[in-house]
Amino acid sequence: MSNKVADAAQAAPKRAVARKDMSKLQWTLKEMKNNWVAYIMLAPYYLIFLTFTIIPVFVSFFLSFTSFNMIEAPVFIGMDNYARLFLDDDIFILACQNTLIFAAVTGPVSYLLSFTIAWFINELPPKLRAFITLIFYAPNISGSAYMIFQVAFSSDSYGLVNGWLLDLEMIDTPILFFQNASYVMPLCIVVALWTSLGAGFLSFIAGFQTVDRSMYEAGAVDGVKNRWQELWYITLPAMRPQLMFGAILAITGAFGFGGIVDALAGNPSVDYCAWTIMHHLNDYGGARFETGYASAIATILFIIMIGSNKIVNILLKKVGQ
């Protein structure tokens, strides 16, 4: 091995000539053979990654065209699952609506919130900045701490909000926050936002710190008038990589918080008012064992998630131009 690298370095010009004599396939095979160590080092991680992250996507896709109950062999039924989802399943349509509302609110709001806060604390002294970072980030890592919202909004007079409203005589009877369809969605969105400042937020904080300070000074000399212009013309373009990363995490998060709804509003929530695609998936996949049908739901969810990511990616390329 040791001499191989040295040999390769010496043989480099020779190899470039050799490449023309080979077909692309031969060349690739030769390169693969030369770099066998890379594949060996990558293999353990990549095999696990493929098995539990990528293959499930394909399994879902193939099973979505079948009728399958986990016991008998799958039977191919073409597009029937999809037809049933969109034409016969009112609750799925409701779930789609709810999911899109959740995602359309929590994704952008949490993204903007992360960015704004990171921007605002950027010029504070380091110790203070670290403290504020902790305050905003802590809810994201505190596991089930959001259950406190159930105590605060509990439906008896001992809940914080009901207790105060009763005490101030603004209401006569406690409001059943998590049993009333018109409160459940907004409350779950607020709680989701509360927990949503995660890795993307940290990425923004770090990103702001890496923007070259002399660029601001140059900008000030060149006629940048206020901090908004500074943000748009200097900071945002410099931070585009972080903005991309943050967007991906925000979108993935926005589609994945069914767990909060279950914990706060119960499963199913009253009148399915906070029923998301994720719930529908678990219902058919986990409870009813209609695995083929559940796979169709999962496939649609994959398409929605990756689709929104691609769209946001395109939009972000226009930032600062």
Place this chain on the structure above:
Amino acid sequence: MAQKYKKLRVRKHTVVLNRSAGGDAGIFFFLTIMGIFMFIPMYYTVIQSLKPLDELWAFPPRLYVVNPTLKNFKDLFRLMNSSSWGVPFSRYIFNTVVISVSGTFGNLVLSSLAAYVLSKMKFPGKGWMFQLIVLSLMFNAVAASIANFIIMSFLGWVDTLWAIIIPAWGSTLGLYLMKQFMDSSVSDAVLESARLDGASELRTFWSIAMPMVKPAWLTLIVYSFQGLWNTGSTIYIYSEELKTFSYAIGQILSGGIVRAGAGAASTVVMMLVPIIVFVVSQSNILETMASSGMKD
């Protein structure tokens, strides 16, 4: 605070940046309001855990505690030691520790190797292999849970801890962050000279690249550990003796009125660990995050 902030700004810059007092005040106001919104629920959780029974059920409810007590924590430990669980409570803690430690360790080893290869070696297929990892950040793993269940049953891992540990070894966020960090902070020239000196790739990886990416290790450890520490009930595990600490805490929380105090205490215990870990490692995590950006 506002004054300190002003002074610092004047001191640090030779060119005076365009900052209006109104803007500063607005920012201060916004940060305060948002900070209170973020902080109150955490604060209230801690306060609830310190309230004696009569204060937990006082009307109107209070955001402060008059006679703080640790009784709720004692109740929690008494509950943990009670025989109503079917298995000893320490079993749940043991499971969570096993999952967190082995999951994190495996993830660290495999991800570091993979990150090194993807960042510093050239070979056919490298481009799309990394693109596939980036793509996987774009969808939520929950959507794959049904198909994963089929794979788990095919492997015979349903109702074993492997179903949680092994997938954690292949999780993507830690690998992504480490690879990006290596791209920006390990110079190719240093690695090249080590290779020319005859060091094997494995040796270059271990004694040159690894020591240079310590912040990224720590970040990966923190992320992996936090995720695994909070593992609750999953569809892969149904035996009581394989369930986790987080699941057992959930059982206490759902115990209703009698356990309101112990429930709050359990949430505090559960959230303290990740928060302390973050406080200790914050500067390293932010250092890693500085290179987290996605180049197109």
